[in-house]
Amino acid sequence: MTRFFVPDDQMRGDRVVLAGDDVHHAVRVLRMGAGHRFTAVGSDGSEYLVEIEQVDPGAAQLVARVVSRSRPDREPRLAVTVAQALIKGDKFDHVVEKATELGAAGFWPFAAARSVVRLDPARARHRVERWRRVAEAAARQSGRLRVPAVEPVLTFEQLLARAADWRSRHGPDSVVLAWEGESERGLYQLMQARWGPPSQRAPEPGRRDSLLVIVGPEGGFAPGEAHALREAGASPVSLGRLILRTETAAPAILAMLLYHSGDLGRAPAT
Template sequence: MQRYFVTPAGLTETEVVLEGDDARHLATVMRAKAGDPFVACDGEGTEYVAEAAEVSPGRVVGRIVQRRASASEMRWRVTVAQSLPKGDKLETVIQKGTEAGAYAFQPFLSRRTVVQYDDRKEAKRVERWRKIAKEAAEQAHRGRVPEVGAVASWKALLAGFAEYDAVWLCYEEEGRAGVGLKPVLRAFGSSLGEGETPNLLLVVGPEGGFAPEEAEQAIAAGAACVGLGRRILRTETAALVALAAIGYESGEMGG
């Protein structure tokens, strides 16, 4: 069934209402007609199975026939902090990271960030990133849309480390030394109580990686530096590799 995210204004006790692009997609692209089922998600983990009652390109009204909790979210909530990469690489990170289960994304600026950041264009860029996250969440049958934060400074990112249960900074020097993510994940997992849902921050550097002093600052702020293997990964690949490893260790793949 086709899935869409709705705001609280689009939900009542008995009905769900789609408007704008979502209504147009269901009515025009999917050619829905009265009686056809679809799923609406409130973005907070609850799904509503509905049957279309009124269908038009500008508005679709569905009758709710079932409510259920989403079972598609990772138990370990991982926010990906990604230093701004060149071109559209961040779009790739957000799209694929959403599919892989990331809880949120926090773009930031670091010493070796290459892209020329223009804060006058920030609002438009963040809007596009959030749209990409929404579309990827729908495609991946997520129960919520990952939040995409406004671009932060390195100093602001460090100040926020205390909000997380653990912060892991992906650092190629650790990978070369054979200090990998696996033992860190194993130790962290064994420290959790039954059913506990930790909030984690995964920090990924730009094309040139982190400067040594940045790694030192991150450690001083409470982060652990981890390697993702002995190979050098592209910045848009690193977060996806780490998310897969975290998903595996947290039981996402079964067990």
């Protein structure tokens, strides 16, 4: 069923209001009219089954009646924020789309020394807005209850400060650095140390954990960047014998983490 994320000011008692692009998508693209139903997702994660009462041609808003409300528990209990270096073409779109489908909690784009893409402030704002649209579309498609936040583009120095703050708040091994130069510890060893074997861990109601995953650009981190991240508290890990493209690394890491934590790979009722 079609889903729309609706802000609080458009949830009005037993009525839900769509506005802006959502109206165009519902009426012009999907050809929805009176009697059609869709799912509205509130900012608190509640889902509302709603039914359109009337569609006025050319109207800027669409009003639907709430039929029922539910509060599913569908979001991962492991909240993984992805710090991804800027990469060329539409590869960053791919990272946002696939990581959102898998359950990413948010994204921190950042500029690394070897990032091919260089964005002035205006272009950076435009790209971030596009990535936010990509995240919302992917969240709709995958049945998410929230849209992952895409932060403004960070400098490398800002990333270091944020990584250090994250480490101080969430503890050892909470900042994961995917680095091809690491040869002693793999992601699996980090997961084992943090949670134990995957077969012994299932999602527990109310239990939450948070990780920050840092992925570099094409060509990897420049000399000194990985060292600086380690000094800021990041835990470098290898992803195995194979070399992954940068746009493949973040979704692959996310899938491995969420499988190990019990958020992926189990039947919904287990």
